[in-house]
Amino acid sequence: MAGRHAQARFDFSLRKKMTPRDIADMFNDFAEDYEQVYVTLDWRPFEVVGDFMAKLIPEDHRSKLKVLDVGAGTGLLGNKLKNDGFTxxxxxxxAENMLNVAKRRNIYQRYLCAFINKERNGAIETDYYDYIVASGAFNEGLIPCEAFQEMIRIVKPGGRITFTVPTRYINSSDNLRDQLLPLIDQLAQEGVWEVTSVALEDGELSSTDGPGTLYSLRVFVSEKKF
Ligand SMILES: C[S@@+](CC[C@H](N)C(=O)[O-])C[C@H]1O[C@@H](n2cnc3c(N)ncnc32)[C@H](O)[C@@H]1O
Structure with missing residues (x-):
């Protein structure tokens, strides 16, 4: 396997010592082969999130909504949403090279080459998006829990943050372990969001991820610092 940090593509224990920049470089060097490799894993988180969105939102309303796909990669989820009428x-x-694959297919309206984390992204207005979605982006070394602060800022009150997470990463990832579930509960108790969760069986996300959960957090506030 050629490319920076190539072993860490599938050996997640190696990601623990990597910086966010290392992770992005790993995906940059993997971009052109990414989909070909992930197809062999029966990769489906983008379909799970896309199907949830399609069930939630009537067809005639979809083109009126602004959606942000975080950890968009090569655009698998964006493509599914676009095909379902989210314009x-x-x-x-x-990872710019991942976004470049999506750009060639003209999937997104706007391409933001950035990390989502605790920092405020000056290119995105407060309360700009109706929905935030993420597929396969809450795994070891990827989007950290602190990023919910920024997601809450950029999604409108009444909007939702919807993502999948495999149970094994909730238990093992440095970014999520002992943090993700308490944070979801705590902010629900404080009235920041209302939680919908859907249990996903082994095989629903991919052939290797095991069981997981789809969370859809309906956000009621404009900002929340934590
Ligand atoms: C496994 S891929 C998933 C891509 C796509 N959503 C899919 O379903 O195929 C994870 C993506 O998350 C991105 N990523 C890693 N850290 C991130 C962060 N802090 N903020 C946003 N995206 C991040 C990576 O660059 C990579 O493209």
Whole structure:
């Protein structure tokens, strides 16, 4: 396997020592082969999130909504949303080469090459998006829990943050372990969001991820610092 940090593509234990920039470089060097490799894993998180969105939102309303796909990668989820009638979908990802694959297919309206984390992204207005979605982007070394602060800022009150996470990463990832579930509960108790969760069986996300959960957090506030 050629490319920077190539072993860490599938050996997630190696990611623990990598910086966010290393992770982005790993995906940059993997971009052209990414989909070909992930197809062999029966990769489906983008379909799970896309199907949830399609069930939630009537067809005639979809083109009126602004959606941000965080950890957009090569645009698999954006493409599914676009095919389902969501015409305004932007993609955010720190790996430019991943976004370039999506750009060639004209998937997103706007391409934001950035990390989502605790920092405020000056290119995105407060309360700009109706929905934030993420597929396969809450795994070891990817989007950290602190990023919910920024997601809450950029999604409108009444909007939702919807993502999947495999159970094994909730238990093992340095970014999520002991943090993700308490944070989801705490902010629900404080009235920041209302939680919908859907259990996903082994095989629903991919052939290797095991069981997981789809979370859809309906956000009621404009900002929340934590
Ligand atoms: C496994 S890929 C998933 C891509 C796509 N959503 C899909 O379903 O195929 C994870 C993506 O998350 C991106 N990523 C990593 N850290 C991130 C962060 N802090 N903010 C946003 N995206 C991040 C990576 O660059 C990579 O493109």
């Amino acid at each position: 305004h979908v932007d993609g955010l990802d720190p």
